[in-house]
Amino acid sequence: MPIHRKPDWFLPEREATDESLYLNRRHILAGMAATGLLPAAAAAGTDVGKLTALKARRTVSLDETPTPLAAVASYNNFYEFGLDKGDPARNAGTLRPSPWSLAIGGAVAKPQTLDVDRLITSSALEERLYRLRCVEGWSMVIPWIGIPLSTLLKAAEPTGNGRFVAFRTLNDPKQMPGLRSPVLNWPYREGLRIDEAMHPLAFLAVGLYGRRLPNQNGAPLRLVVPWKYGFKSIKSIVAIDLVERQPKTSWNESAPNEYGFFSNVNPAVDHPRWSQAKERRIGEFLRRDTLPFNGYAAQVAGLYKGLDLRKWF
Numbered sequence: 604m605p606i607h608r609k610p611d612w613f614l615p616e617r618e619a620t621d622e623s624l625y626l627n628r629r630h631i632l633a634g635m636a637a638t639g640l641l642p643a644a645a646a647a648g649t650d651v652g653k654l655t656a657l658k659a660r661r662t663v664s665l666d667e668t669p670t671p672l673a674a675v676a677s678y679n680n681f682y683e684f685g686l687d688k689g690d691p692a693r694n695a696g697t698l699r700p701s702p703w704s705l706a707i708g709g710a711v712a713k714p715q716t717l718d719v720d721r722l723i724t725s726s727a728l729e730e731r732l733y734r735l736r737c738v739e740g741w742s743m744v745i746p747w748i749g750i751p752l753s754t755l756l757k758a759a760e761p762t763g764n765g766r767f768v769a770f771r772t773l774n775d776p777k778q779m780p781g782l783r784s785p786v787l788n789w790p791y792r793e794g795l796r797i798d799e800a801m802h803p804l805a806f807l808a809v810g811l812y813g814r815r816l817p818n819q820n821g822a823p824l825r826l827v828v829p830w831k832y833g834f835k836s837i838k839s840i841v842a843i844d845l846v847e848r849q850p851k852t853s854w855n856e857s858a859p860n861e862y863g864f865f866s867n868v869n870p871a872v873d874h875p876r877w878s879q880a881k882e883r884r885i886g887e888f889l890r891r892d893t894l895p896f897n898g899y900a901a902q903v904a905g906l907y908k909g910l911d912l913r914k915w916f
């Protein structure tokens with residue numbers, strides 16, 4: 604038996620993911636939709652039954668109720684498939700997540716080209732219940748399956764010159780019709796500082812709810828940085844590069860006054876067009892207070908010591 608040091612942000616492990624428990628929430632979801640508590644897109648639901656099952660070697664839990672799968676898979680932001688929250692579920696059928704190649708390069712001693720199907724079957728997958736908080740004010744709690752980002756980066760042997768990590772999404776208009784509209788500077792790009800990327804909470808998800816990622820959630824591989832706004836969670840990644848300078852990101856390029864590089868979830872600092880103090884957990888009626896660093900301050904606040912978070916928003 605491998606010995607795991609339990610991370611301090613989690614409650615004790617659960618034995619396994621009780622999928623029926625999640626799926627049984629469907630009737631609750633239907634009820635919520637009927638009373639108008641769920642957006643219409645989520646009420647339509649998505650057939651995720653055909654996705655390949657994934658088994659995690661261990662599950663680490665959090666004292667939160669997961670957002671129902673039907674909502675997780677039908678209320679998305681994925682502009683390559685349209686701007687509406689329901690568009691990705693409707694349109695992402697054209698994405699072909701297998702076979703898929705991921706390139707890891709830049710300031711590394713061992714650049715890699717990985718076959719993502721092989722990566723998924725050969726990795727010790729973990730399940731982590733993480734919150735995802737979006738800048739527009741909605742949030743979800745999702746049982747992600749994947750591997751720590753640091754595992755993948757270390758395998759490429761960073762040289763030490765890469766102070767930042769740059770991520771890039773697929774750029775194929777045949778698979779992603781939204782690329783034909785110039786709503787963002789394509790391909791979708793994101794970035795992290797190296798210490799953020801190496802933090803044990805930074806996660807590369809290949810699945811959720813005990814199965815491979817639905818296309819609309821960023822199949823076959825997407826980033827989850829739970830203490831940051833959702834837009835850092837770049838989907839359908841094809842390239843990860845260690846770089847010397849802070850990389851450009853799609854959202855920062857399109858609206859630099861609204862989206863800084865750091866994307867800290869900061870309830871004390873308003874977005875230029877709205878307050879960020881509250882959020883609506885999808886499926887809930889009353890809004891909750893947004894927590895600093897999305898509730899992960901004890902683990903990550905130290906990364907930003909001495910940084911003026913009003914300036915570096």
Ligand SMILES: Nc1nc2c(c(=O)[nH]1)N[C@H]1C(S)=C(S)[C@@H](COP(=O)(O)O)O[C@H]1N2
Pocket residue numbers: 678679680681682683735736737738772791819820821832833834835836837838839
């Ligand atoms: N490639 C790509 N990744 C993306 C986006 C996008 O438009 N394109 N949207 C981001 C935003 S704004 C959010 S809030 C999250 C939402 O993830 P989810 O749809 O799985 O909930 O994905 C992020 N990743």
Ligand SMILES: [Mo]
Pocket residue numbers: 680737738739832833834
């Ligand atoms: Mo977002």
